[in-house]
Amino acid sequence: MLFDFAHFVSMLPDIWKAFGETVLMIGIALTVSIVIGLPLGIILFVTDKGLFWENRFVKGILSFIVNMIRSIPFIILLVVLFPLTNLIVKTTIGPVAASVSLSIAAIPFFARLVENALREIDKGVIEASIAVGAKPWMIIKDVLLPEAKSSVIQAVTLTIISLVAYSAMAGTIGGGGIGDLAIRFGYYRYDNTIMIATVVILIVIVQVIQQVGDLIAKAIDKR
Amino acid sequence: MLHIQNVTKVYQTKKKKVVGVDHVSLTIEKGEVFGIVGYSGAGKSSLLRCINLLERPTSGNILVDGTDLTKLKGENLRRARLKIGMIFQHFYLISQKTVGENIEFALKAAEMPSNRIQARVKELLAMVGLEEKIDVYPAQLSGGQKQRVGIARALANNPSILLCDEATSALDPKTTLSILHLLKKINRELDITIVLITHEMNVVKEICDRMCVMQDGKVIEEGSVYDIFANPQELLTNEFISSVVSFNIPEVVLKEVKGQVVKILFKGKVAGQGIISDTIQQFNVQGNFLHGTIEYIQEQALGIFIMELIGQTEDIHKAIAYIETRGAHVEVLHNAI
Numbered sequence: 001m002l003f004d005f006a007h008f009v010s011m012l013p014d015i016w017k018a019f020g021e022t023v024l025m026i027g028i029a030l031t032v033s034i035v036i037g038l039p040l041g042i043i044l045f046v047t048d049k050g051l052f053w054e055n056r057f058v059k060g061i062l063s064f065i066v067n068m069i070r071s072i073p074f075i076i077l078l079v080v081l082f083p084l085t086n087l088i089v090k091t092t093i094g095p096v097a098a099s100v101s102l103s104i105a106a107i108p109f110f111a112r113l114v115e116n117a118l119r120e121i122d123k124g125v126i127e128a129s130i131a132v133g134a135k136p137w138m139i140i141k142d143v144l145l146p147e148a149k150s151s152v153i154q155a156v157t158l159t160i161i162s163l164v165a166y167s168a169m170a171g172t173i174g175g176g177g178i179g180d181l182a183i184r185f186g187y188y189r190y191d192n193t194i195m196i197a198t199v200v201i202l203i204v205i206v207q208v209i210q211q212v213g214d215l216i217a218k219a220i221d222k223r
Numbered sequence: 224m225l226h227i228q229n230v231t232k233v234y235q236t237k238k239k240k241v242v243g244v245d246h247v248s249l250t251i252e253k254g255e256v257f258g259i260v261g262y263s264g265a266g267k268s269s270l271l272r273c274i275n276l277l278e279r280p281t282s283g284n285i286l287v288d289g290t291d292l293t294k295l296k297g298e299n300l301r302r303a304r305l306k307i308g309m310i311f312q313h314f315y316l317i318s319q320k321t322v323g324e325n326i327e328f329a330l331k332a333a334e335m336p337s338n339r340i341q342a343r344v345k346e347l348l349a350m351v352g353l354e355e356k357i358d359v360y361p362a363q364l365s366g367g368q369k370q371r372v373g374i375a376r377a378l379a380n381n382p383s384i385l386l387c388d389e390a391t392s393a394l395d396p397k398t399t400l401s402i403l404h405l406l407k408k409i410n411r412e413l414d415i416t417i418v419l420i421t422h423e424m425n426v427v428k429e430i431c432d433r434m435c436v437m438q439d440g441k442v443i444e445e446g447s448v449y450d451i452f453a454n455p456q457e458l459l460t461n462e463f464i465s466s467v468v469s470f471n472i473p474e475v476v477l478k479e480v481k482g483q484v485v486k487i488l489f490k491g492k493v494a495g496q497g498i499i500s501d502t503i504q505q506f507n508v509q510g511n512f513l514h515g516t517i518e519y520i521q522e523q524a525l526g527i528f529i530m531e532l533i534g535q536t537e538d539i540h541k542a543i544a545y546i547e548t549r550g551a552h553v554e555v556l557h558n559a560i
């Protein structure tokens with residue numbers, strides 16, 4: 001039988017627990033990537049040529065680090081970061097441990113998206129604010145962020161979706177969550193019911209996040 | 224007073240150096256409306272952007288009321304910019320902020336106490352005639368309304384100079400006129416010096432006191448708008464003027480003429496006094512009008528007529544001499560005799 005409903009029901013507590021772990025991992029990683037990635041993205045943008053904090057050195061270094069992390073396949077980053085994870089959370093097992101490497105992967109990803117979102121702003125608007133005599137900090141807070149608001153929301157959406165995929169990968173090496181469930185039951189025990197259930201759950205999560213993200217991005221845009 | 228002293232702006236692109244502004248010196252008096260005219264790429268925007276240091280001049284100085292802006296940096300430059308408003312062809316309002324918030328932004332830049340901001344925003348919107356749009360987003364405004372918001376934002380901190388970069392180029396003729404009138408009103412009532420760039424002579428004719436013509440980064444002609452219209456020195460200037468007062472006489476007409484074709488220029492009061500009819504009565508010549516107009520520039524009349532004078536060469540010369548004694552300027556364009 002492809003899908004055993006009774007089995008599915010009996011597994012619901014496990015699925016629910018895995019779901020909770022996934023949400024926890026993604027929640028932590030998303031929070032960290034926004035808290036660090038947003039300012040990082042802004043710095044990447046305003047230190048660029050022709051902007052008010054133009055600084056080749058800072059831009060160069062940050063760009064290099066961001067590119068470096070992004071060029072490492074996540075599954076490898078996961079392993080490479082075990083010592084760091086161990087240092088921070090004293091274990092390499094479980095969703096909290098997984099959220100360390102998820103965060104490290106998501107920060108540069110989100111920062112680049114933010115940088116690109118800021119790049120879409122008409123340079124004229126930034127210049128008009130400089131001409132008005134605005135302080136750099138005001139330009140960031142009252143021009144850059146509001147003007148890029150919609151694109152930043154979309155960047156958040158995209159980051160969450162990537163995190164869903166990454167979190168499944170993290171699950172395979174002891175991170176827990178939906179991915180872990182899928183591997184343990186679906187792969188090692190040929191449990192089609194769990195396999196199908198997890199795939200459906202992942203599809204639903206991604207669809208819902210995308211829809212909600214698009215909706216919010218549209219609702220807050222005043223253009 | 225605004226002194227632009229020997230300003231040069233060189234852009235360093237990957238391949239080569241581009242001279243945007245080439246050794247330009249201009250003095251613009253307080254309260255004046257000064258127009259900069261030139262074709263695309265002449266360096267108008269570059270020069271204007273050098274005035275508030277959006278572009279730092281490669282060499283030269285910008286003196287605003289005695290302060291050399293090129294010597295300022297960072298916070299001091301920012302403070303100096305509070306006193307120089309700027310408006311743009313594409314308005315550049317913050318699209319995610321309401322009209323009121325856009326103006327508030329400028330006031331916050333000058334650190335106005337928050338309890339005074341709302342009153343000032345309303346005052347500024349009243350000045351540009353947009354009080355009821357305070358809570359509307361820029362996307363819901365027409366081009367002319369957006370420019371009015373731009374003007375309100377530029378005037379927020381009582382600047383002494385207003386820079387206008389093709390401020391009416393994106394607007395239809397009627398809206399253009401209303402914006403120009405608003406600028407003139409601001410210039411008169413607030414005694415703000417206006418420097419505007421445009422490629423439309425109509426704009427200059429409408430509101431400028433003095434003007435200059437730019438080509439290849441250089442100022443090739445400068446003077447009062449009236450004088451330049453009356454007596455352009457450079458070919459390019461002439462070209463611009465002919466977009467407003469055109470005197471192209473069709474070839475067919477020129478073939479038919481039997482006498483001398485002259486261009487007669489009347490300045491000021493002279494324009495209204497029947498010089499032509501006096502001339503025709505007093506001398507043995509016939510006159511045919513081929514073209515003519517009286518333009519009012521800065522409320523002064525400028526009459527330009529092209530006519531054919533028929534008769535004996537001697538009589539025609541006498542007639543021309545007489546017209547000149549009456550204060551008009553005569554130029555022979557074509558002689559068929």
Ligand SMILES: Nc1ncnc2c1ncn2[C@@H]1O[C@H](COP(=O)(O)OP(=O)(O)OP(=O)(O)O)[C@@H](O)[C@H]1O
Nearest residue numbers: 234236241242243262263264265266267268269270
């Ligand atoms: N940032 C820049 N980098 C390189 N070259 C530039 C830059 N800005 C302007 N230029 C060059 O300087 C010259 C003058 O340009 P500018 O924009 O001042 O002309 P303009 O008279 O304002 O033209 P338009 O009527 O099209 O606005 C042009 O040759 C232009 O290509």
Ligand SMILES: [Mg+2]
Nearest residue numbers: 267268269389
């Ligand atoms: Mg220009």
